[in-house]
């Protein structure tokens with residue numbers, strides 16, 4: 001599908017959330033959010049086991065995310081409450097899925113889980129991927145043991161294409177299985193993701209959705 005609307009989308013509002021391109025000034029809030037949730041993140045997010053969590057490391061990380069975003073290489077978003085005051089987590093529309101595709105990743109602070117927020121943010125990013133970026137396919141990759149993540153994909157109408165064995169880095173040098181969930185452009189209009197009400201804005205703050 002050809003690109004349909006001007007992007008990339010820098011800022012998205014959902015019913016309860018703001019998703020926006022990271023700024024290096026988010027580093028203190030990011031550090032606190034990760035520190036408050038390390039035990040919850042470590043089983044599933046390799047970076048929560050290995051990455052240095054100090055403030056300078058977070059600034060460097062967010063500068064890289066921001067640079068990649070501005071250059072159109074990869075699209076990491078911070079997840080905030082709707083008023084952009086509190087940081088709830090991180091997400092992204094990742095280009096690692098290849099040409100004509102995006103992969104959605106997500107994590108939430110432990111105290112913000114259990115409210116369908118990951119489903120809400122993944123629905124919004126799915127819409128942006130199909131309606132603005134004009135991709136043919138959106139993917140969600142997760143460990144089959146990560147039941148909460150599996151349920152996000154299933155709830156939004158994605159189909160499991162298969163499970164790759166021993167693909168994801170796990171703790172202590174082990175490898176985890178990786179499920180690939182996909183939503184194709186023909187499936188998107190009738191999927192639950194298409195009915196989410198969102199606002200999306202470009203780099204100048206012009207509304208594109």
Ligand SMILES: CC(C)(COP(=O)(O)OP(=O)(O)OC[C@H]1O[C@@H](n2cnc3c(N)ncnc32)[C@H](O)[C@@H]1OP(=O)(O)O)[C@@H](O)C(=O)NCCC(=O)NCCS
Pocket residue numbers: 040041044045106107108109112113114115116117118119120141142143146148149151152
């Ligand atoms: C994966 C993750 C983002 C999912 O977040 P989440 O809040 O559990 O998922 P959702 O936002 O979709 O919400 C689902 C939860 O809302 C609850 N819920 C509330 N109202 C609901 C409703 N009306 N219908 C269905 N579920 C409802 C569900 O019971 C479920 O909570 P539970 O798992 O405690 O039972 C989160 O668990 C996380 O950050 N995990 C660590 C990082 C990670 O694994 N990332 C993914 C790597 S692939």
